[in-house]
Amino acid sequence: MTHDSIVLERGGRYHLRRVFIYCCLIFIAGVYLLPLVVVVFTSLKNIDEIRNGSLLSLPKAPTLEAWQQAWSDACIGLQCSGLKGFFLNSMILIVPAVGLSTAIGAINGFALTHWKFRGSNVIFALLLFGVFIPFQIILIPMARSLGAVGLANTMPGLILVHVVYGIPFTTLFFRNYFVSLPAELVKAAKVDGAGFYQTFFRVILPISMPCIVVAVIWQFTNIWNDFLFGTTFTSGDNVPVTVALNNIVNTTTGVKRYNVDMAAVVLTALPTIAIYVLAGKYFLRGLMAGSVKG
Amino acid sequence: MSTTFPVLQTAKRGQWREGSGVKLWLARNASQLALAPSVAITLLAVYGFMVWTGVVSFTASKMLPSYEFVGLDQYWRLWSNPIWRIAVDNIFIFAILFIAIASVIGMALAILVDQKIRAEGFFRTIYLYPMALSFIVTGTAWKWILNPGLGIERMVRLWGWDSFRFDWLVDPRFAIYTLVMAGVWQSSGFVMALFLAALRGIDEDITKAARLDGAGSFQIYRRIIIPQLGPAFLTVFVILTQQAVKSFDLVVALTAGGPGNSTHLPATFMYMQTFGRDQMAVGAASAMMIFMTVTAVVTPYLYSDVRKQRDDA
Numbered sequence: 001m002t003h004d005s006i007v008l009e010r011g012g013r014y015h016l017r018r019v020f021i022y023c024c025l026i027f028i029a030g031v032y033l034l035p036l037v038v039v040v041f042t043s044l045k046n047i048d049e050i051r052n053g054s055l056l057s058l059p060k061a062p063t064l065e066a067w068q069q070a071w072s073d074a075c076i077g078l079q080c081s082g083l084k085g086f087f088l089n090s091m092i093l094i095v096p097a098v099g100l101s102t103a104i105g106a107i108n109g110f111a112l113t114h115w116k117f118r119g120s121n122v123i124f125a126l127l128l129f130g131v132f133i134p135f136q137i138i139l140i141p142m143a144r145s146l147g148a149v150g151l152a153n154t155m156p157g158l159i160l161v162h163v164v165y166g167i168p169f170t171t172l173f174f175r176n177y178f179v180s181l182p183a184e185l186v187k188a189a190k191v192d193g194a195g196f197y198q199t200f201f202r203v204i205l206p207i208s209m210p211c212i213v214v215a216v217i218w219q220f221t222n223i224w225n226d227f228l229f230g231t232t233f234t235s236g237d238n239v240p241v242t243v244a245l246n247n248i249v250n251t252t253t254g255v256k257r258y259n260v261d262m263a264a265v266v267l268t269a270l271p272t273i274a275i276y277v278l279a280g281k282y283f284l285r286g287l288m289a290g291s292v293k294g
Numbered sequence: 295m296s297t298t299f300p301v302l303q304t305a306k307r308g309q310w311r312e313g314s315g316v317k318l319w320l321a322r323n324a325s326q327l328a329l330a331p332s333v334a335i336t337l338l339a340v341y342g343f344m345v346w347t348g349v350v351s352f353t354a355s356k357m358l359p360s361y362e363f364v365g366l367d368q369y370w371r372l373w374s375n376p377i378w379r380i381a382v383d384n385i386f387i388f389a390i391l392f393i394a395i396a397s398v399i400g401m402a403l404a405i406l407v408d409q410k411i412r413a414e415g416f417f418r419t420i421y422l423y424p425m426a427l428s429f430i431v432t433g434t435a436w437k438w439i440l441n442p443g444l445g446i447e448r449m450v451r452l453w454g455w456d457s458f459r460f461d462w463l464v465d466p467r468f469a470i471y472t473l474v475m476a477g478v479w480q481s482s483g484f485v486m487a488l489f490l491a492a493l494r495g496i497d498e499d500i501t502k503a504a505r506l507d508g509a510g511s512f513q514i515y516r517r518i519i520i521p522q523l524g525p526a527f528l529t530v531f532v533i534l535t536q537q538a539v540k541s542f543d544l545v546v547a548l549t550a551g552g553p554g555n556s557t558h559l560p561a562t563f564m565y566m567q568t569f570g571r572d573q574m575a576v577g578a579a580s581a582m583m584i585f586m587t588v589t590a591v592v593t594p595y596l597y598s599d600v601r602k603q604r605d606d607a
Binding site: 021022024025027029032033035036038039042050051054055056104107108110111112115117120123126127128129130132133134135136137138139140141142143144145157164165167168171195196197221224226227228229231232242244245246249250258261262265268269272273274276277280281284287288 | 319323324325326328329331332333335336337339340342343344346347350403404406407409411417419420421422423424425426427428429431432433435436437438439444445446448449452453479483484487488491536539540542543546547550556560561564565568569572577578580581582584587588589592596
């Protein structure tokens with residue numbers, strides 16, 4: 001065998017391997033995308049086409065009718081007002097819940113890193129535990145407590161629950177971010193006589209944007225996608241969109257309109273998908289920080 | 295840990311001239327005061343509620359809490375409840391398969407994506423997007439896809455394979471595996487991300503040296519790279535275990551515990567007993583079991599992590 005043919009053979013094998021790798025990657029990507037494709041296709045078909053056609057067939061005459069129905073007149077039980085009111089509930093819920101939990105987490109993180117005191121590590125461990133508890137353990141007492149203070153089945157009640165159990169996560173994010181900031185920043189401010197909040201707002205907050213984005217995205221995704229708290233602590237007109245979606249799909253009165261169900265699925269998923277597509281990098285960072293680092 | 299009290303020092307320098315006693319105290323303890331509300335609320339809503347649930351599990355509470363203590367009766371009732379036994383069996387099946395399959399697929403994806411490919415970001419984005427979805431969305435979508443009447447089964451039959459059967463969703467023996475499928479689809483991309491981060495952290499010099507010594511790719515992965523992923527495996531294991539034990543939404547949306555209670559998991563059992571059947575104390579007992587399981591998995595992990603951090607510091 002000549003030298004040339006060896007090189008050629010190696011090149012060929014290398015080439016073959018690359019092709020194989022790309023084939024795998026593309027095939028798997030297809031598998032991951034399939035459910036989304038099926039859901040979107042179904043939502044664009046009319047009910048006859050669904051009954052007579054195949055899961056994966058292209059919609060012959062794509063129509064947004066099902067989307068419109070899912071939005072404004074899909075039924076939950078006997079009430080047929082669509083997803084829109086519940087979508088709005090989730091929106092109303094998410095703004096204060098994300099804002100408050102992020103703000104409190106930022107201050108906590110700062111206090112635990114650049115303004116330490118004796119026992120601050122113990123406090124951190126104490127808060128951190130909240131990241132790991134299975135929420136089943138707090139459902140009964142929380143339901144009783146919300147009832148006792150008159151917040152059962154109210155938006156403020158659900159906001160409170162999300163803030164309370166969001167704080168451990170946001171505190172963890174900010175604490176881990178602030179640990180990496182040079183201590184000199186804060187020392188300089190202290191020497192200049194700046195107090196706790198002055199240092200936080202003037203020195204730390206302006207350089208915390210990356211972490212704020214991560215925390216906001218994390219909280220937004222989690223609260224938007226929450227089902228357990230929504231279904232336990234609210235009912236009727238007050239439920240968030242995930243609970244409403246589940247109710248729409250499980251409403252058995254009338255003809256089953258799969259296209260409307262799937263349109264409702266897409267509508268429910270849109271906000272978090274949008275965030276993921278627009279800010280995937282930060283989304284991933286949050287996932288990693290929220291689960292890996294203690 | 296910082297041993298100085300800088301605020302105190304500046305105060306000594308006389309910069310807090312106007313500082314009355316109260317103001318000085320506030321400034322000196324600003325950090326503690328800022329944390330106080332969070333600590334108080336955590337003590338109540340995490341630790342206090344844990345104890346509360348524990349207490350309820352020893353009482354005769356039904357729809358309303360009662361504080362008539364019955365010892366371990368509710369735990370006995372729990373473990374003699376056939377649905378709880380199903381839920382416990384299911385969580386083992388679900389957790390083992392979910393963790394194993396998601397780990398293997400996640401690892402394979404990470405290795406594939408790590409082959410210096412073009413459009414890496416594009417592929418990563420696709421593999422990870424299910425993680426942005428609610429389990430209710432995932433469950434509803436898969437319920438439609440797995441629906442025997444109009445889903446995959448029918449699709450394959452329309453392709454010409456008339457006797458094709460895929461009715462796991464409505465078969466009590468197999469419905470639990472549909473939860474595994476949907477769960478793996480949702481979480482394996484995240485496992486990939488975790489492994490990918492670990493792969494990127496591995497020193498390339500060693501693998502280069504091995505390649506020069508004539509080691510093939512497969513050998514390099516098996517002998518050098520994968521053994522170095524131990525910590526990542528541990529992280530994946532802890533996260534997926536937690537996810538499995540807490541699984542609630544996915545079951546509600548995909549199978550609602552059915553057919554015939556065959557797909558209940560501890561979390562759905564807890565919810566059903568407490569809020570559906572007014573068996574609050576049994577629900578509390580099951581919540582304690584879930585809590586103890588998660589704690590048993592997480593505590594050693596957290597402990598080692600905290601120790602590692604202390605050593606690093």
